[in-house]
Amino acid sequence: MEIPLMKILIVIFAVVIFILAKFEHSIANMLYLAISTTFSAKGLLYVSIWIIGNAIGGIVLNIAETKLTPQVKH
Numbered sequence: 239m240e241i242p243l244m245k246i247l248i249v250i251f252a253v254v255i256f257i258l259a260k261f262e263h264s265i266a267n268m269l270y271l272a273i274s275t276t277f278s279a280k281g282l283l284y285v286s287i288w289i290i291g292n293a294i295g296g297i298v299l300n301i302a303e304t305k306l307t308p309q310v311k312h
Contacts, residue, residue, distance in 0.1 A: 249269070249270070249273065
């Protein structure tokens, strides 16, 4: 017997853990894919796109922060 409420609680609990642990969003996306039990080439393509998008976003934001933040000289 499948209990939809348990899936909802697992997702809520996982999101809280991901936020507190400061994980990437792609990890949360992989959990959603696993819970949905829809493993297909299309699903794996979406996860790959999410991972690449998060990596590009992280790199761009890091470079922007480094370039735009005034450097403090000691």
